[in-house]
Amino acid sequence: MRRARGRIAFLLAAAALATAWIHAPAIHASPDAATPPGPAGAATPAPATAAATGPATGGRTVDPVDPARDIGFDQKLGAQVPLDLIFRDEAGREVRLGDYLGKRPVLLSLAYYECPMLCGMALQGVARGMKGIPFAPGREFEVVTVSFDPREKPALARLKKTAFVDFYGRPGAAEGWHFLTGDPEPIRRLTEAVGFRYAWDASAGQFAHATGLVVLTPDGRIARYLFGTDYAPKDLRLSLVEAADRKIGSLSDNLLLLCYRYDPRTGRYSRVALGSVRAGAALTVLGLGTFIVVMLRRERREQRARAADGSGRPASADAARPGNAGAGPREGEG
Numbered sequence: 599m600r601r602a603r604g605r606i607a608f609l610l611a612a613a614a615l616a617t618a619w620i621h622a623p624a625i626h627a628s629p630d631a632a633t634p635p636g637p638a639g640a641a642t643p644a645p646a647t648a649a650a651t652g653p654a655t656g657g658r659t660v661d662p663v664d665p666a667r668d669i670g671f672d673q674k675l676g677a678q679v680p681l682d683l684i685f686r687d688e689a690g691r692e693v694r695l696g697d698y699l700g701k702r703p704v705l706l707s708l709a710y711y712e713c714p715m716l717c718g719m720a721l722q723g724v725a726r727g728m729k730g731i732p733f734a735p736g737r738e739f740e741v742v743t744v745s746f747d748p749r750e751k752p753a754l755a756r757l758k759k760t761a762f763v764d765f766y767g768r769p770g771a772a773e774g775w776h777f778l779t780g781d782p783e784p785i786r787r788l789t790e791a792v793g794f795r796y797a798w799d800a801s802a803g804q805f806a807h808a809t810g811l812v813v814l815t816p817d818g819r820i821a822r823y824l825f826g827t828d829y830a831p832k833d834l835r836l837s838l839v840e841a842a843d844r845k846i847g848s849l850s851d852n853l854l855l856l857c858y859r860y861d862p863r864t865g866r867y868s869r870v871a872l873g874s875v876r877a878g879a880a881l882t883v884l885g886l887g888t889f890i891v892v893m894l895r896r897e898r899r900e901q902r903a904r905a906a907d908g909s910g911r912p913a914s915a916d917a918a919r920p921g922n923a924g925a926g927p928r929e930g931e932g
Contacts, residue, residue, distance in 0.1 A: 659797070659798045662801065663797055663806040665806070668795060668796070668797040668806060669796060669806055669807060670795050670808050671792070671810055671823055672795065673793055673862055675821070675862065676819055677791065677792075677820050678791075678817075678818055678819050679695065679788065679792060679814060679818045679819075680787055681694065682695070682696065683695040683780070683784040683787055683788055684780070684784055685778040685779065685780040685784060686755075686778065686779050687752065687776055687778055688752055688755040688756040689756070690752040693776075693778065695788070695818075698740045698742050698776060699814065699816055699818045700816060700817070701816055702738060702740055703738075703740075703813060703814060703815055703816055703821070703841035704739065704741070704814040704816075704818075705735075705739060705740070705741045705811050705812075705814075705834075705838075706811065706812040706813075706814055707720065707724060707742070707743045707744070707812075708743075708744055708746050708788075708794050708812075709743055710747035710750060711747070711750050711757075711758045711777075712747070712754070714804065716807070720809040720810075720827045721743065721758075722762070722827075723826070723827045723828040724741065724762075725762055725765050725766040726828065726829075727828070727829035727830065727833075728741075728766060728831075728834065729766065729768070729831075730830075730834075731831045731834055731835045731838075734768060734770065734771070735774025736770055736771070736773040737774065739774070739838050739842075740774055740775075740776070741774060741775040742778065743758075743777045743778065744778045744780065744788060745777075745779045746785050746789055746794070746805070748779075748780065748781055748782045751779055752779055755778065755779050756777070758777055763775055792812045794808070808825070809825070809826060809827050810824055810825040810865060811824040813837045813841045815841045815842075815843070816842065821837065821840060822840065822841065822860060823865045824837060824865045825864070825865035825866075832867060833866050836858060836860075837860070837867075857869055
């Protein structure tokens with residue numbers, strides 16, 4: 599029994615070392631927030647002095663549009679979005695942005711519903727990405743799509759909601775995917791809060807803008823940016839788990855977060871070698887813990903068996919003594 603306890607003590611020490619390794623801070627270079635990854639990327643130079651504001655469109659009117667100056671996301675990770683902003687939902691009801699926060703993380707998408715190309719592609723990308731994750735809007739998270747064109751009204755938002763909820767195809771999605779419209783001032787405050795830069799291209803007669811998702815924590819802080827028109831299920835899933843402070847998801851999600859790290863320059867999760875080692879260490883700890891539990895249960899069973907026969911010795915030791923029922927024939931017996 600002493601040897602068994604010694605083995606268990608050794609395994610506990612090994613598990614403690616592995617756990618310390620798993621939780622040790624990773625050392626890697628911080629991304630340079632001033633490096634522009636592209637028009638739809640994360641960090642781009644701050645816009646120049648605002649041009650004239652178009653009264654019909656709200657937003658800046660620029661001709662010609664300079665993509666490096668006028669289009670993109672200025673990442674503001676950790677910043678708080680204003681929860682008191684008033685919009686109208688697809689039914690025409692006045693709602694506060696904060697009405698969709700408080701309990702679950704939020705995928706915030708900025709679009710305009712009459713966009714001839716990019717916005718529709720991005721919203722289809724949101725639906726496709728959500729099809730690939732086990733979470734559901736309205737249950738583990740909310741999706742809030744806000745039009746940045748103040749000319750658009752709830753009737754148009756309702757048509758777009760019907761189309762994209764049908765494209766997504768899962769029951770109950772209408773309760774968790776919201777399409778909003780608003781006036782110029784709340785649109786301006788929201789787009790500035792999340793660092794979304796766009797402009798009205800007078801010569802083309804449409805908005806020039808980037809595409810992406812802003813992932814918000816339940817209290818309305820910016821947790822992640824996902825860029826482009828297609829959103830990998832892995833990126834959606836891990837960003838939601840992190841935004842929820844790991845209150846949603848499973849053990850496998852937490853292990854994946856040991857293997858993948860969010861890269862703000864690309865708006866995606868990329869594999870890191872150190873994370874894979876840590877995931878292996880976590881599995882080792884899990885295996886050691888399982889082995890220790892099995893050993894302890896086995897020792898308790900043996901103790902109960904010894905107490906039951908009153909001998910104080912394991913039953914296997916008694917069976918091995920000459921003269922017991924399980925021993926060979928005594929001398930003189932045939």
